[in-house]
Amino acid sequence: AQTVTQSQPEMSVQEAETVTLSCTYDTSESDYYLFWYKQPPSRQMILVIRQEAYKQQNATENRFSVNFQKAAKSFSLKISDSQLGDAAMYFCAYRGNYGQNFVFGPGTRLSVLP
């Protein structure tokens, strides 16, 4: 079975600084999708970024980028120029190529310090 691990339960970053959240996963599949979701306090979950495993190029969305290392089964999220609004719970998630085996990591709570 697929598993997703986020080894940092909590992290903090100074406003305007850069922070990297770690995620590792385990799978025997060759094609799959990886996601980072953000869940602000008492607000809805939103997709931050997604990566298709067959793409070698790392995905980027504005201040958010990933470091996808397929061989190492690692998928870290880098947040540049951190803002107060980035404070949230961040979940790393894995999904099989046909939508099967949708697995979330335990989450990392990110605090942004002014």
Place this chain on the structure above:
Amino acid sequence: KAGVTQTPRYLIKTRGQQVTLSCSPISGHRSVSWYQQTPGQGLQFLFEYFSETQRNKGNFPGRFSGRQFSNSRSEMNVSTLELGDSALYLCASSSSGPTDTQYFGPGTRLTVL
């Protein structure tokens, strides 16, 4: 476009009862997925419906069931409630594919006493 809506937002039930939760997807979205979020187990995938058919299923007992209507609205039912079913139940919709971007609703907070 209106976002994903879930009703009710809060629900209190007692053990042994059953409950039905409702999810209205974003207009035009045909896929609806359900998730359970608890402090202990985290986020877990329950099932996904597409065009009124269950397309994917997580590892939950048969007490958890769902359905989708022709207008893509979906309901989730939990029978014979247990204390451990207390959770935030999230619904998400996407346009078609199971790996398309999912848009989440605010969730239904279920408390089982």
